[in-house]
Amino acid sequence: MIAPDTVRLALPRLPPYLLVTMTPENILPTYERQAKGFDRNRSKALFERVWLDRLLAHAPQSTGKRRVLDLGCGAGRPIAQYLVDRRVEVTGVDGAAAMVALFQENLPNVRVFHEDMRGLDLQETFDAVIAWDSFFHLSKDDQRAMFKTFAHHLAPRGVLLFTSGPEDSEVIGNVEGEEVYHASLGPDEYRALMTEQGLEVLRYVPEDPECDFHTVWMARLAG
Template sequence: MAGPADGIVDLYSRRALEWDADRGKILIEKRWLDAFLARLPPEGSILDLGCGSGEPIARYLIERGRSLTGVDASPGLIDLCRQRFPEHDWRVADMRALALGRTFDGVIAWHSAFHLTPRDQKDLFAVYARHVAPGVLMFTSGTEAGEVVGEWRGEPLYHGSLSAAEYRAALDASGFDLLDNRIDDPETGGATVWLARARVAS
């Protein structure tokens, strides 16, 4: 039986333009994006998982000289990315099964992975690991283990989360060293942020 998490792709597909309008262009994430970029080469490559409409985050990364590959399950959101940044690579795909056959200097999943179930989030660490080698990973999560169904424009909006201990364990098991973590960061609207580096095999 389909659960609330199964409606996320349909929601963002049907209402891409409304989401883009509501998202706005204010970059409250700048401090974290700068910390992420500081650990990438000046012309490094980035995989943006759940890239949305490409604004404001992808725009900020692109304007700082990085090459973007953006992935989102919503065709409407990817269409906006292609219109705004046609020189970069935008793909309609499910991040849970992603296997691009290449690695990137950085992978970011900002306010996207937390729309997956806790089980799917655990499995997503294998996706991170096969696309970052070596490189840096940054993602956001919930603050505690569980599932919550909120509302956006009158429709249910699902969020899932592991516990902080589970995220730490998943990072370590997937070959990442934690660089920084802030739970419920007031500077970014209450985001819980994880920044990690893939370990280099000895």
């Protein structure tokens, strides 16, 4: 939910003792408090478009409409809105009830669940799964566990799109003036975790200058 340039450029990496009160468990309460301000100020310039178009180009279409699961969907703008405008059947998931309420206001005809992505089991699969600026709020151990969850929700040949940091790190960013935790594993570990789940990396661009310097991964499940 927070742009990696904010994480990497605006704030220094902090020593572990300063991270004690800024933990992943503070993320959802922070977004509960700041949902309206975040939705109001979140960039709608759609710099993500190049990667969303790549996702749609690679994802299968296993049913009448291409189905996409948006994990950490926030208020639905601009990513879910862009996909819906392209006749994609979107399902949103967010752990902050205030964000889910805004998503329902912004996209009243789109299905959304108030659920934590950690350990999620919707008992269905999707042609693509997105975790854009959301997954990197999790602890490193929770990130490691998420790859099984990603794979579990992908149809054969389904595509995963997510953002991370460019290196193994823990940093503190901010949303609407409140501090928020971010973490990243190293690129080699992300690759290994995806390989374990049958995911083949299609594209990886650290600090992509075409995408507001986000570090972006796209992978495909074997099928």
